[in-house]
Amino acid sequence: MRRLRTPAIVLRRWPFGESSMTLRALTPELGTVSLMAKGVNKLTSGTLGVLDTWALIEMECGGSDDAELLTLYRAGLLDRLSGLDGDPERLAAAAVLAEIAEEAAPPGQPAPEIFLWLADALRALAALPPGGDPAPVLVPALFSGLRLAGLDPALEAAGGAGTDWFSPAAGGLVRETARPHAHARRLRPATLALLRSAASGAPLSPDGPWDDCLTILGEFLHYHWERPPRAWPLLQERRRRRARTA
DSSP states (O other): OOOOEEEHHHHHHEETTTTTTEEEEEETTTEEEEEEEETTTTTTTSSSTTSOOOOOEEEEOOOTTSSSSEEEEEEEEEEEGGGOOOOOOOOHHHHHHHHHHHHHHTSSSOOOHHHHHHHHHHHHHHSTTTTTTTTHHHHHHHHHHHHTTTOOOOOOOOOSEEEEEEETTTTTTEEEOOOOOOOOEEEEHHHHHHHHHHHHHOOOOSSSSSHHHHHHHHHHHHHHHTOTTTTHHHHHHHHHHHHHHH
């Protein structure tokens, strides 16, 4: 392939030897790509500190069409998203969203919508005031990301008498007179209303049963991926700490 110059979001990175690293990045044109960044940890590299996780960068890369790792030739920082640093809850939220983006963006295929979605969501998380709750940003972003990944939780059910339940196995909301056989959570009216507002993009109040919404969406992801997102336990722990200090 020819050299490509493109914006990118660093999703993950690993050291490779003393001065190099490999990284996974999301791009609009190539979806997710794996890269070898040789010598970037040298003081003379010009990219030391640029390739931070979640950083928005502009990079030039290339390699043969059958290469498993592309070569990163140069990179420049566009936005470090420094508002994420120092807040483990925001970092956990960013990691969950990045994992959805990586699942939704096949390698080597254009993914402009997914790239823009993740960039906007990370910027919104980074722009929160100190101590601000990430949930009102994270929950709507989760709905948008799930749609892009081909997973869209149903929040409407056929009419009739019964109780509203959220069943991951059934794809979302079901209305039953008794508890469904598969795992399901009973939805309080306030929780269902907040889920619907978040899914529709309607204006949201910072107050509400956000933890209930996150629990429901986390179980939905766990069921459809057959595992929870890797950062989900950290996110849950930070939510519990927030609740104890509220």
